[in-house]
Amino acid sequence: MLHAISLSAVLFGTWLLLSGYFTTLLISFGILSLAIAVGIALRMDVVDHESHPVHLTWQIPAYWVWLLIEIIKANIDVTKTILGIGDPATPTVINVKPSQRTELGQVIYANSITLTPGTISVELEDGEIMVHALTKGSADDLATGAMDQRVTRMEGGA
Amino acid sequence: MIDGIVEYLAFGMLGVGAVFAVIGGIGVLKFPDFYTRLHAASVTDTMGAWLILGGLMCLAGWTLVSAKLAMILFFLFMTGPTATHALAKTAWYAGVKPLTTDPPEESEGAPPSKP
Amino acid sequence: MLAFVTIAILLTMALALIRALRGPTVFDRILAVSMVSTKTTLLIAVVGFLFGRPDFLDIALLYALINFVGAIAVLKFYKYGSLGLASHLESVPAPPEPQDSGSSTEKPAS
Numbered sequence: 600m601l602h603a604i605s606l607s608a609v610l611f612g613t614w615l616l617l618s619g620y621f622t623t624l625l626i627s628f629g630i631l632s633l634a635i636a637v638g639i640a641l642r643m644d645v646v647d648h649e650s651h652p653v654h655l656t657w658q659i660p661a662y663w664v665w666l667l668i669e670i671i672k673a674n675i676d677v678t679k680t681i682l683g684i685g686d687p688a689t690p691t692v693i694n695v696k697p698s699q700r701t702e703l704g705q706v707i708y709a710n711s712i713t714l715t716p717g718t719i720s721v722e723l724e725d726g727e728i729m730v731h732a733l734t735k736g737s738a739d740d741l742a743t744g745a746m747d748q749r750v751t752r753m754e755g756g757a
Numbered sequence: 758m759i760d761g762i763v764e765y766l767a768f769g770m771l772g773v774g775a776v777f778a779v780i781g782g783i784g785v786l787k788f789p790d791f792y793t794r795l796h797a798a799s800v801t802d803t804m805g806a807w808l809i810l811g812g813l814m815c816l817a818g819w820t821l822v823s824a825k826l827a828m829i830l831f832f833l834f835m836t837g838p839t840a841t842h843a844l845a846k847t848a849w850y851a852g853v854k855p856l857t858t859d860p861p862e863e864s865e866g867a868p869p870s871k872p
Numbered sequence: 873m874l875a876f877v878t879i880a881i882l883l884t885m886a887l888a889l890i891r892a893l894r895g896p897t898v899f900d901r902i903l904a905v906s907m908v909s910t911k912t913t914l915l916i917a918v919v920g921f922l923f924g925r926p927d928f929l930d931i932a933l934l935y936a937l938i939n940f941v942g943a944i945a946v947l948k949f950y951k952y953g954s955l956g957l958a959s960h961l962e963s964v965p966a967p968p969e970p971q972d973s974g975s976s977t978e979k980p981a982s
Contacts, residue, residue: 616824617930674777674804677796681784690793690856713838713845716799719792721845731845731855733796768873775880778911782887785907791899794891798907801884809877809914813921822926829913829929829936836940840906847947848899 602646605653607637652703658753665749670715677716677733691738692721695728698747704754711746767815774808781805791848792855795841802837806830874922881918885911902946909939 614629615621640646652659679685697705709720709728717737722729732738777800784797810830817823885908892904913936920928 619821670803674800677800678780681780681797688793692855692857710838713842716803717796719795719845720842721849731792733793771873771877775877778884779880782884785891786887791897794900794903798903801907802910806910806914813917816921822929825929825933829933832936840940840943843944843947844899844902847951853897853899
């Protein structure tokens with residue numbers, strides 16, 4: 600029920616943002632389509648903690664700030680590699696073991712790996728992520744597990 | 758005064774974002790195999806796109822336009838890694854082998870730094 | 873400055889198109905096309921500002937969504953040979969995935 604309410608709030612905010620009109624007629628249209636959309640989503644049984652992780656709402660912004668700084672650093676590294684002034688490309692495939700308990704946490708971790716330039720999660724299976732890294736250095740950075748601990752802490756602190 | 762600073766910030770973000778985008782494009786052309794090209798593409802998709810959209814948001818100020826730009830930013834943030842992962846996984850299962858510099862993979866024959 | 877950004881984005885699209893034409897595997901081409909789509913989103917937004925018509929942003933937003941759906945659709949078609957019914961997907965021998973129950977292993981859009 601909590602997820603249905605939060606989904607409705609998000610969808611209604613989207614409607615207001617995209618329409619930009621605040622007349623009674625258009626807002627009632629919005630509420631109508633909101634009801635249809637939430638009804639269909641409930642019937643499809645996709646409204647749960649995975650599609651809309653409400654319990655992480657307060658943890659996620661702090662994590663995003665940390666992730667943003669990591670992404671900026673990784674971007675500069677990859678840019679140097681492209682321009683040929685940094686480490687040369689030494690493609691590496693490594694396996695990392697995520698320490699998150701839930702599938703949602705593992706998916707957040709894998710997505711963060713992909714989002715960071717220089718590392719891409721190729722496959723997540725049986726609690727192991729296969730990662731393709733552009734340079735040995737980025738593979739080693741990942742293997743230290745700093746990002747893994749961050750995600751686990753965020754997940755556990757919920 | 759404040760407006761001037763925000764405008765310079767916006768132009769700075771736009772310029773740096775454009776440079777990152779072009780560098781990513783060069784990388785996509787230059788890198789030797791598919792998986793390394795994915796890394797170059799992710800430079801344009803993260804820094805390039807975010808800085809350009811962020812610069813436009815600074816130009817727009819606190820308006821509905823800015824909110825829409827933030828929404829585009831959020832969609833790119835959420836869908837980008839998913840699409841990249843889907844691409845990498847499908848390529849992996851289709852048998853595209855990555856170039857590696859590890860000694861056991863010498864049988865590939867080609868030196869990995871081939872442009 | 874906006875004109876410079878526009879030119880830079882167009883240059884990036886041109887580079888990606890060269891990759892799409894040259895790319896040895898089909899995945900290189902998909903990668904290049906999805907890059908062009910992302911750049912198109914940015915291009916529409918920047919051009920909207922350049923011409924002083926921020927209404928273009930709605931189109932850019934739509935393009936960002938279509939871009940994602942399109943990339944996933946092409947990949948799904950490549951993997952299963954069909955976009956259609958779940959029953960069809962089950963009948964295709966899937967790659968080694970232990971508890972595979974049809975299309976439910978598709979990665980959810982978070």
